[in-house]
Amino acid sequence: MTSRDRSIHRRANDHYRWEGVEELPYKEDDRALFKSITRQVLFSDPQMHGELRYFEVAPGGFSTLERHEHMHAVLILRGRGHCLVGSEVRPIETRDLVTVPPMTWHQFRATQGEPLGFLCMVNAARDKPQLPSAEELAKLRADAKIAAFLRNQPK
Amino acid sequence: MTSRDRSIHRRANDHYRWEGVEELPYKEDDRALFKSITRQVLFSDPQMHGELRYFEVAPGGFSTLERHEHMHAVLILRGRGHCLVGSEVRPIETRDLVTVPPMTWHQFRATQGEPLGFLCMVNAARDKPQLPSAEELAKLRADAKIAAFLRNQPK
Numbered sequence: 001m002t003s004r005d006r007s008i009h010r011r012a013n014d015h016y017r018w019e020g021v022e023e024l025p026y027k028e029d030d031r032a033l034f035k036s037i038t039r040q041v042l043f044s045d046p047q048m049h050g051e052l053r054y055f056e057v058a059p060g061g062f063s064t065l066e067r068h069e070h071m072h073a074v075l076i077l078r079g080r081g082h083c084l085v086g087s088e089v090r091p092i093e094t095r096d097l098v099t100v101p102p103m104t105w106h107q108f109r110a111t112q113g114e115p116l117g118f119l120c121m122v123n124a125a126r127d128k129p130q131l132p133s134a135e136e137l138a139k140l141r142a143d144a145k146i147a148a149f150l151r152n153q154p155k
Numbered sequence: 156m157t158s159r160d161r162s163i164h165r166r167a168n169d170h171y172r173w174e175g176v177e178e179l180p181y182k183e184d185d186r187a188l189f190k191s192i193t194r195q196v197l198f199s200d201p202q203m204h205g206e207l208r209y210f211e212v213a214p215g216g217f218s219t220l221e222r223h224e225h226m227h228a229v230l231i232l233r234g235r236g237h238c239l240v241g242s243e244v245r246p247i248e249t250r251d252l253v254t255v256p257p258m259t260w261h262q263f264r265a266t267q268g269e270p271l272g273f274l275c276m277v278n279a280a281r282d283k284p285q286l287p288s289a290e291e292l293a294k295l296r297a298d299a300k301i302a303a304f305l306r307n308q309p310k
Binding site: 007008009010011012016018042043045047048049050051052070071073075083085086088090092093095096097098099100101102119121123124125 | 162163164165166167171173197198200202203204205206207225226228230238240241243245247248250251252253254255256257274276278279280
């Protein structure tokens, strides 16, 4: 393929790695707010007002526990797991749609045994995520359902 | 599920129909610029600057042949087929990414035997698609590769 061709058509391999797309591994995190997740930006262009990213969480891993003003529009592309959105803990599987409203704590966790991959559409112009303080984490854990989810033992 | 729950989490059935999402069948088209395609708007919200739609083309069907100022960011979710983007005709399969630049004629065609389903991200604020005039169609068909694609016989 020429570079011009690739700009209109890019393929993925069997491991959900797209050609011409950089895979960004997350740095390790001391506070264990995320684990074993990578990111590929599939579509980002000055003429588009949204971006489409693909996140993949290894078995037993999880996305960052965070909140922000911008919304997330998520489609589960492969695998299964659980998600936290606000005070809701939900089992999720391939093709489920998850909407994360503004300023809502959220996290995606892969089940054991298979990776969890999801698409996430966001506004191109958006605020930075906020991480929970120790107090906010304690408040979340006061809910037994959320505490179990954060221990990777969703009920 | 309560309506509040469904607003954050919606599931699909095995036929790629999402709960709480209306399926819009296309009207029939005299000029055969599209055939056997349905649309589901998966994410559309005043706070999001992009929309995510799912289109499904029945075996042998095709999306509208059109062009417009706004871009399309497409991810093939199921099946295979061919697409036309400008003067390029490409075989496409599940997980391929296709970028449609501004004012570029484009169409997606399903192969025989299985449906072609694809996600399409667009700007929420966008211009209306333009359909080709008879002259523009003739100009497209002057390219043997494009003519074969439009006859559903891609080379």
